[in-house]
Amino acid sequence: MSSRTSPRVALLLGGISAEREVSLVSGRECASALRDEGFEVVEIDAGADLPARLADARADVVFNALHGRWGEDGCVQGLLEWLKIPYTHSGVLASALAMDKPKAKDAFARAGLPITESLLAPTAEIRARHVLAPPYVVKPYNEGSSVGITIVGEGANGPPALPDTVPDLMMVERFVPGRELTVTVMGDRALAVTDIVTDGWYDYDAKYAAGGSRHVVPAAIPAEIEAACLDYARRAHLALGCRGVSRTDFRWDPAEGLAGLFLLETNTQPGMTPTSLAPEQAQHCGISFGALVRWMVEDASCFR
Numbered sequence: 001m002s003s004r005t006s007p008r009v010a011l012l013l014g015g016i017s018a019e020r021e022v023s024l025v026s027g028r029e030c031a032s033a034l035r036d037e038g039f040e041v042v043e044i045d046a047g048a049d050l051p052a053r054l055a056d057a058r059a060d061v062v063f064n065a066l067h068g069r070w071g072e073d074g075c076v077q078g079l080l081e082w083l084k085i086p087y088t089h090s091g092v093l094a095s096a097l098a099m100d101k102p103k104a105k106d107a108f109a110r111a112g113l114p115i116t117e118s119l120l121a122p123t124a125e126i127r128a129r130h131v132l133a134p135p136y137v138v139k140p141y142n143e144g145s146s147v148g149i150t151i152v153g154e155g156a157n158g159p160p161a162l163p164d165t166v167p168d169l170m171m172v173e174r175f176v177p178g179r180e181l182t183v184t185v186m187g188d189r190a191l192a193v194t195d196i197v198t199d200g201w202y203d204y205d206a207k208y209a210a211g212g213s214r215h216v217v218p219a220a221i222p223a224e225i226e227a228a229c230l231d232y233a234r235r236a237h238l239a240l241g242c243r244g245v246s247r248t249d250f251r252w253d254p255a256e257g258l259a260g261l262f263l264l265e266t267n268t269q270p271g272m273t274p275t276s277l278a279p280e281q282a283q284h285c286g287i288s289f290g291a292l293v294r295w296m297v298e299d300a301s302c303f304r
Helices: 020-036 050-057 075-083 092-099 101-110 123-128 204-208 223-240 254-260 277-284 289-299
Strands: 008-013 040-045 061-064 118-122 136-139 150-152 169-174 179-186 189-197 214-216 245-252 261-267
Touching: 008 020, 008 050, 020 040, 020 289, 040 050, 050 075, 061 075, 061 289, 075 092, 092 101, 092 223, 092 261, 101 118, 101 223, 101 261, 118 123, 123 169, 179 223, 179 277, 189 223, 189 277, 223 245, 223 254, 223 261, 245 277, 254 261, 277 289
Parallel strands: 008 040, 008 061
Antiparallel strands: 118 169, 136 150, 136 169, 179 189, 179 245, 189 214, 245 261
16 A cells, blocks of 8 residues: 555445446445545446546555446456555455356365255246256346346246346256355454345345345354354355455255255355445444444455
8 A cells, every 4th residue: 555644445336237226335335434434535436437547546445345247256356456456355266256156156065065956057948947846046147136036936837937138048046945144254254143034035125125134143043053154154255265255145944954054155245235244243243334344445455
């Protein structure tokens, strides 16, 4: 960083992904907190002119508050490496690997982590027949925030009628009944386990709409399951090569005990909105929102 008394932070938000609106909220929350912490902040809505905007900003560090493709899949990270600007969260490889769900699952399997049966299939084939025995979940293999998810129930008469807007290739994953659990990792520390309670599936609206879900932290679960979630989240973070803050999601079927716990995916740039899970877990551990974003900035680097 430069010799400025107050480091200048270029905060990337918005962008061009399906998660643009969430990123705008995350970014503004982080910008406000960083200013309260004494940082000079330049907010940049990431578009085609991003390289020029970064050059004009003359920032000491980039806080990446983008979500979804182009923001957390290695693309922006590669640009920042090229420009030699230290940045928050994971590097090029870990970001790309985590966003590609099948490749991430391969890494988890090699690390001995419990994953569900899944496959990639052409969308036309998924519309034509059951490519897995129901119940199963159909989702884009390279999006986040539960964008584009369809659940096919056990008693489904036929394959799903997917929207015309979905990609030509989708991921199909065995549905795991039970509870939605999640763990934030900060550096090398797994913070807590949150039980996410919803009336239905934990979809985009449940994640971001006020009252869409209820978070129980720490989760009221057996000690064995809590310990496993914390351990698996740390190991997933390491298996992908993540840096900074990540969040790993699980499904757990209480009827099956430890055998019913499965790792779904790792998010390398968790949401930082008022309803987001990572700041809530940090707060539970005594880490204020301001302290969390300060830590992220101080942890920033190139070649991550």
